[in-house]
Amino acid sequence: MRFGFRRLILLSLIPLISFTGCEQPQVKFVFSQKTNELIPEAAKPVKEALVRQFGNPFELTQFEGLPTDFGDVQGTVKSVESSGKDQPLIRFQATGLENAYDKLLGLPLEWTSGKGQGHISRIKEYDFETGTIAVEKSPEIDPQSGDTFLIECVRLQFGRDLYNRHCMHCHGMSGEGTGPTSRYLNPPPRDFRLGIYKYTSTKPTSKAQEADLARTVKEGIAGTYMPSFKLLTDDEVSAIVNYVIWLSIRGETEKKLVDELYLDYSETAMAERTSEEGGETREEVLEELKEYMELDFPDTLEFATSSVAEAWEEANLEDAIVIPQKPRVADTPESRERGRKLYLSQKTKCASCHGPQARGNGTATQDFWTNPATNEKYSERGLHDIWGNLLPPRDLHRGIYRGGRRPIDTYRRLYSGIKGTPMPAFGGSLTDEELWDMVNYVMSLPYDGNR
Amino acid sequence: MGKGWCLFFLFWPIAAVVSCAMAPFVGWSFPYNNAQAASNLGIRIDDLFYIILIVTAIVFVGTQAVLVYALWRGANNREERATNIHGNHKLELIWSIIPGAILLFLAIYQMNIWADFRIKKYYPEAAVKDPLAEVTARQFEWRFRYPAIGKKLQQKPQPDDLYSVNELHVPFGKPVMIQLRSDDVQHSFFLPALRIKQDALPGLQIPVWFEANKPGTYDLVCAELCGWGHYKMKAHVIVQPEDEYQAYLKNLTQKQFYDGLGKIAAKDTGTESEAVEK
Ligand SMILES: [Cu+2]
Numbered sequence: 001m002r003f004g005f006r007r008l009i010l011l012s013l014i015p016l017i018s019f020t021g022c023e024q025p026q027v028k029f030v031f032s033q034k035t036n037e038l039i040p041e042a043a044k045p046v047k048e049a050l051v052r053q054f055g056n057p058f059e060l061t062q063f064e065g066l067p068t069d070f071g072d073v074q075g076t077v078k079s080v081e082s083s084g085k086d087q088p089l090i091r092f093q094a095t096g097l098e099n100a101y102d103k104l105l106g107l108p109l110e111w112t113s114g115k116g117q118g119h120i121s122r123i124k125e126y127d128f129e130t131g132t133i134a135v136e137k138s139p140e141i142d143p144q145s146g147d148t149f150l151i152e153c154v155r156l157q158f159g160r161d162l163y164n165r166h167c168m169h170c171h172g173m174s175g176e177g178t179g180p181t182s183r184y185l186n187p188p189p190r191d192f193r194l195g196i197y198k199y200t201s202t203k204p205t206s207k208a209q210e211a212d213l214a215r216t217v218k219e220g221i222a223g224t225y226m227p228s229f230k231l232l233t234d235d236e237v238s239a240i241v242n243y244v245i246w247l248s249i250r251g252e253t254e255k256k257l258v259d260e261l262y263l264d265y266s267e268t269a270m271a272e273r274t275s276e277e278g279g280e281t282r283e284e285v286l287e288e289l290k291e292y293m294e295l296d297f298p299d300t301l302e303f304a305t306s307s308v309a310e311a312w313e314e315a316n317l318e319d320a321i322v323i324p325q326k327p328r329v330a331d332t333p334e335s336r337e338r339g340r341k342l343y344l345s346q347k348t349k350c351a352s353c354h355g356p357q358a359r360g361n362g363t364a365t366q367d368f369w370t371n372p373a374t375n376e377k378y379s380e381r382g383l384h385d386i387w388g389n390l391l392p393p394r395d396l397h398r399g400i401y402r403g404g405r406r407p408i409d410t411y412r413r414l415y416s417g418i419k420g421t422p423m424p425a426f427g428g429s430l431t432d433e434e435l436w437d438m439v440n441y442v443m444s445l446p447y448d449g450n451r
Numbered sequence: 452m453g454k455g456w457c458l459f460f461l462f463w464p465i466a467a468v469v470s471c472a473m474a475p476f477v478g479w480s481f482p483y484n485n486a487q488a489a490s491n492l493g494i495r496i497d498d499l500f501y502i503i504l505i506v507t508a509i510v511f512v513g514t515q516a517v518l519v520y521a522l523w524r525g526a527n528n529r530e531e532r533a534t535n536i537h538g539n540h541k542l543e544l545i546w547s548i549i550p551g552a553i554l555l556f557l558a559i560y561q562m563n564i565w566a567d568f569r570i571k572k573y574y575p576e577a578a579v580k581d582p583l584a585e586v587t588a589r590q591f592e593w594r595f596r597y598p599a600i601g602k603k604l605q606q607k608p609q610p611d612d613l614y615s616v617n618e619l620h621v622p623f624g625k626p627v628m629i630q631l632r633s634d635d636v637q638h639s640f641f642l643p644a645l646r647i648k649q650d651a652l653p654g655l656q657i658p659v660w661f662e663a664n665k666p667g668t669y670d671l672v673c674a675e676l677c678g679w680g681h682y683k684m685k686a687h688v689i690v691q692p693e694d695e696y697q698a699y700l701k702n703l704t705q706k707q708f709y710d711g712l713g714k715i716a717a718k719d720t721g722t723e724s725e726a727v728e729k
Contacts, residue, residue: 169679169680227591231687324712442491446608
C-alpha cells in the first residue's frame with residue numbers, strides 16, 4: 001500500500017475515462033431532416049417503406065431490380081466430415097464460394113435441397129482457404145454431398161463492413177455526411193443521399209460511373225480531407241463503391257417519397273392548412289392523407305425505386321461517358337490565348353465566378369444567391385452547392401485538381417460542369433476545339449508566374 | 452524479504468533474455484527478410500543497434516545477477532544486521548568511469564553513420580544533384596511529385612511533373628534522395644524495412660536519402676501521431692530495377708496526359724486504362 005496503490009488505480013482509470021469520452025456512433029440508418037418534418041402520420045409509412053426496402057445496418061435488404069450487387073452465393077456440399085456424437089457442429093467442404101471472400105462467419109445459410117430444405121443454419125466457422133464450413137447441428141438438417149444451399153447479401157455486407165471501418169467516420173452510418181469527425185472538416189464530407197457526385201466522367205445529367213467512385217476512393221481528392229485508399233485491393237474498393245451506391249439509392253428513394261408528401265403533409269403545411277385561412281380541420285387532412293396512402297403511395301414507391309435504380313444503371317452504360325470527338329488541341333501559346341479569350345468572354349462567363357485573373361474572386365462571390373431548394377436567399381454572400389455549403393470558386397492558379405489532373409479530367413469538368421455546384425456544363429455550347437483551348441489555358445495558369 | 456522475492460527478481464532478467472533471444476524466430480525482430488535491412492545504411496544502423504544491445508544486455512544481466520545474489524544472501528541470513536556505510540570511493544569511480552567510457556566509445560563509433568545519414572555534406576553527390584521526387588505528407592496520405600523523364604526536380608511544380616499518391620517507386624542499387632514536405636501538421640516519413648525515419652514539418656523541405664539494396668514492396672508509414680486518421684497513413688514504396696522504374700515513369704506520363712482518346716498504358720499499376728474507359 002505504501003507505494004500508492006490508490007495512485008496506481010487512478011492512473012489505470014485514465015484510459016478508461018478517456019474511452020468513455022469517445023463518441024460512439026449509433027448503429028442505425030437515420031432519416032433525412034425533411035422526413036422528420038413530416039406529420040407523424042405521413043412520416044411513418046415513409047420510414048416503414050425504407051426499412052422494408054433497405055433494412056438496417058445489421059440486416060441489409062435489397063429489393064428486386066437494384067443495380068447494386070447484393071451478393072447471393074450458391075454453394076454445394078462437396079463432402080461432409082464425420083463428427084462425433086457430442087460435437088455441437090457439423091463440418092463440411094463446399095464448392096461455389098469462390099467469390100464469397102472471408103466474410104461468411106455468422107451469416108445465415110439456407111438449405112435449398114436435401115433433408116434440410118427450407119431450414120436456415122448459422123455459419124459458426126468458415127475457412128476461406130479450404131472452403132470448410134461449420135454449422136450448428138440440428139435434427140432437421142443432415143447435409144449430404146450434393147446438397148445445395150444459399151447465402152445471401154454477402155457482397156453488400158462485405159462493403160458495409162469496409163465502409164464502416166474506413167468511411168463511416170466522416171461520411172456517417174447512412175452516408176449522410178455527418179460522421180463523428182465530420183464537424184472538424186472543411187470542406188465537409190459528402191452527403192451521399194442525393195446521389196450526386198462531383199467528379200465524374202459522365203454526361204451532365206448522368207450519375208457517376210462505378211469507375212469514377214472507385215477512382216475517388218483509390219486516388220483520394222487532392223485539396224480536401226478525402227485521403228487515398230490505394231492500399232485497399234480492387235475488390236475491396238469495388239465492394240465499398242457498391243455499398244456507397246446502395247446508400248445513395250436509399251437516400252434518393254427517401255427523398256423522392258418525401259418530396260411527394262412534403263408540400264401537403266409537413267408540420268408547417270398542416271399548421272397552414274388548419275389555420276383560419278386554410279379552413280381545413282386536422283381530420284380532413286388526415287382523411288385525405290389516408291386516401292393517398294392507400295391509392296397512390298405504392299405507385300410512388302414503385303416509381304421512386306425503379307427510377308433511381310434505372311438512373312444508376314444508365315450511368316454505367318458506355319454512352320454515358322464523355323469522350324471528346326477530337327484529340328487535345330496542341331498546347332501552344334496561341335491555343336492558350338484563344339482559351340483565355342473564351343474564359344473572359346460573355347459566352348462562358350467564367351470570369352464572373354473565377355475572377356478575371358482566375359483567382360477565384362469573381363463578382364458572383366459578392367452577391368447574395370437564392371437557394372433553389374427553398375427559394376430563399378442564403379444568409380451569406382457567395383455561391384453555394386446543392387448541399388447548402390458555401391462554395392468559393394476555385395483559384396485556378398493553385399494547381400490542385402480535385403477531380404484529377406489529366407487533360408481529360410479538366411475537359412470533362414468543362415463539358416459536364418461539376419455536379420451539385422454552380423459550375424455549368426459547356427458541352428454542346430462550346431466546340432471540342434474551344435473546350436481544348438480552355439483546357440490548355442486553365443492548365444497553364446499555375447505555371448505562368450503572377451499574371 | 453522472502454525467497455519468493457528472490458525468485459521474482461530472478462525471473463525478469465531470464466524472461467527478458469529469453470524473449471530477446473527468441474525474438475528473431477517468432478517475428479518480433481526487425482521487419483523483412485530475416486531481419487535484414489533493405490538498405491545499406493540500414494544494415495549499418497542494425498549493427499549499431501546490436502552493439503548497444505550486447506552492451507546493455509551484459510550490464511543488465513550482470514546487475515541483475517548481483518541483485519539476486521544480494522537478495523538471496525539476505526534471505527538466507529536473518530541474524531546478520533545491515534550496517535550503514537558511507538559509500539565506497541573505489542566503487543563510485545568504477546561505475547562512473549566504465550559506463551562513461553562505453554558511452555564515449557559509442558558516441559565516437561557512431562559518428563560516421565550519423566554523418567552519412569544526416570549531414571548533407573556527406574550525402575551521395577549524385578542523389579543530391581538529382582532528387583528523385585518530392586514527397587508531401589498530408590492528413591492522411593502521401594503524395595509524390597516526380598520530374599518529367601529526363602528532367603530534374605524543380606522547387607516549384609512544373610507543367611510536365613508526374614504525380615502519384617500512396618505509391619512511391621524507387622530504383623534499387625543506387626542512392627536516391629527525396630524532398631520531404633508536409634501540407635498540414637507534423638508527420639514522419641518512416642520506412643521500417645530501410646531503417647529510415649524523418650519528421651516532415653510544415654513549411655520546411657527536408658532532404659532524405661536512402662539506398663535500397665533489394666527489390667520489393669515495402670511499407671511507408673507515418674511515425675508521428677498526426678490525427679485520428681494517422682493509422683490510415685500507409686503507403687507502399689516499390690523498389691525495382693532501373694528499367695522497370697523507367698517503364699513505370701513512362702506509364703505514369705502516358706496516363707497523366709491522357710486526353711480520352713490517345714493510347715494509354717496497360718493496366719498494371721494504375722486504376723484506369725482503356726479497358727475501363729471503353
Ligand atoms: Cu501522419
